[in-house]
Amino acid sequence: MKIAVDAMGGDLAPQAIVEGVMQATSELPSDARIVLIGREDAILEIFRQNNFSSSVVDIIHAEDVIEMGEHPTKALSQKPNSSIGIGFKLLKEKEIDIFCSAGNTGAMHVGALFSIKAIEGVLRPAIAGYVPQVGGGYAIMVDIGANADCKPEVLAQFGEIGSLFVQHTFQIERPRVALMNIGEEEQKGSLTAQATYPLLKDNKKINFIGNIEGKDLFTNKADVIVTDGFTGNVLFKLGESFYEIAKQKGIQDDFIDQTNYESIGGSSIIGVNGNVMIAHGISSPLAIKNMLGWAYKQVKSKAYLHIANALN
Amino acid sequence: MKIAVDAMGGDLAPQAIVEGVMQATSELPSDARIVLIGREDAILEIFRQNNFSSSVVDIIHAEDVIEMGEHPTKALSQKPNSSIGIGFKLLKEKEIDIFCSAGNTGAMHVGALFSIKAIEGVLRPAIAGYVPQVGGGYAIMVDIGANADCKPEVLAQFGEIGSLFVQHTFQIERPRVALMNIGEEEQKGSLTAQATYPLLKDNKKINFIGNIEGKDLFTNKADVIVTDGFTGNVLFKLGESFYEIAKQKGIQDDFIDQTNYESIGGSSIIGVNGNVMIAHGISSPLAIKNMLGWAYKQVKSKAYLHIANALN
Known part of the structure; x- marks a missing residue:
């Protein structure tokens, strides 16, 4: 299972996000891998500060960041290489099983609607x-x-x-x-x-x-x-x-x-064709760590497939 | 100042209401009189149980009671001699300065609109x-x-x-x-x-x-x-x-x-031409006592006259 996290989303990103991910690695079941999406150098720097190395965390570089105040639709179309843009691209292509972000909530919602889309009938x-x-x-x-x-x-x-x-x-x-x-x-x-x-x-x-x-x-x-x-x-x-x-x-x-x-x-x-979680803008490392626990459960539940089956 | 209380309104009426009034008498300022509106025999019986006698409480007998589940408009027109009906009649005639009830909220709201009416412009x-x-x-x-x-x-x-x-x-x-x-x-x-x-x-x-x-x-x-x-x-x-x-x-x-x-x-x-307070259906004696303290302040403030002056 690949749980992807927007390293750049949130008021305290990337520091708090990466810290939360590091804490989560020791608690998540062994079939979970975490994919951090964001500026690779910034993420690696935080790893270094913490002497962190883990075989269960991957990094996917994203050059851009959608800021908290940006207009969701405009930002998504103008910044395809943002961490949110790349996250939804990977989710759509089923390269990841869930995409989580503490970033721009509107962009997360619009991103889900534009990429994996609403389940037919929703x-x-x-x-x-x-x-x-x-x-x-x-x-x-x-x-x-x-x-x-x-x-x-x-x-x-x-x-x-x-x-x-x-x-x-x-x-x-x-x-x-x-x-x-x-x-x-x-x-x-x-x-x-x-x-x-x-x-x-x-x-x-x-x-x-x-x-x-x-x-x-x-x-x-x-x-x-x-x-x-x-x-x-x-x-x-x-x-x-x-x-x-x-x-x-x-x-x-x-x-x-x-x-x-x-x-x-x-x-x-x-109500969308995939798993998406959003977090508070002010998310702390603890909040991110706990969200990843829920993310694991959500992926395991296959709830979105059950919803799609029930409606179609 | 005359603070009127519906003795019959609320799930625990008249017991809890009358008990709350008895407690309030020792705490309200000396210019406040309380008017209990409801079945006189029931109110007096509670006074007797508590060896209560006070020169600052009046009783106005009301034969009927509007129950909690009754349709407000129907109940008010069919029961002019209910405690709520009489309360609003007295309020309209300025025989009392405020009317308080833990009874049927809809009947209290409709009663206010029909009797003292909305302030012009509200x-x-x-x-x-x-x-x-x-x-x-x-x-x-x-x-x-x-x-x-x-x-x-x-x-x-x-x-x-x-x-x-x-x-x-x-x-x-x-x-x-x-x-x-x-x-x-x-x-x-x-x-x-x-x-x-x-x-x-x-x-x-x-x-x-x-x-x-x-x-x-x-x-x-x-x-x-x-x-x-x-x-x-x-x-x-x-x-x-x-x-x-x-x-x-x-x-x-x-x-x-x-x-x-x-x-x-x-x-x-x-927003109405007078003072009206409503309480929870489950009101206890303590709740009634505390409401009467607020009622005193509300009358003193003349807020409804200030609203009427500002709008007209």
């Missing part, structure tokens, strides 16, 4: 965020930022592809799918939420358990939380802030520690 | 939720549930009336108004958020500081957080769950304790 690929649950385990929330405005049909499909993703990644037989809403009753919510509810309820391929509320995000009510990318993003970021506040206050707790973005490290783009 | 009255801030003090988030779908003009006005409300209730000269969004840059967000930003920016009556993100809810970035009632509701409820999770985990912290719904006790309907 209306809108989305970003699935991992949400730790009190009592253990994780739910995913779909979408957490790729699609700020969603039609009911799009939301309903998030429930279906999210369910397949969770089923295969977490080995949960019938994942509980819930709609994030402002009340438990069917008729509650925005016009979009009201129109989405019956579409989810009528879909016999999923185990729809109804609406959940903001207070239920962490409380193990659902395995797949369906929401638009605006609502999902603000909820996800508020959830991550719990750890920041607790840390400031000197509070240490195993669950709250899991709400730290570093403990998960990345989110998955689902 | 597009949509909204519910302002009090959000404790790390480091002390409170922000308000508008809306937290009355208007699940909001046009940009409505959101922009939440910024203006929210700013006036905070200015007079919290005595903050130029409250910082922010738009809840999924990124800090102006062009970020849903179509609605993108269209709202310039309206807030161009409004010279407010101190608009730009977008904030979910992670900023508690971190003292803004005094007025503008959002639609869907987003605001899910964020507010996730915020309240912080306390519930910490309590389960045995974590005690002054800030986290403030995220407990009981510590604030209620939210304010703003």
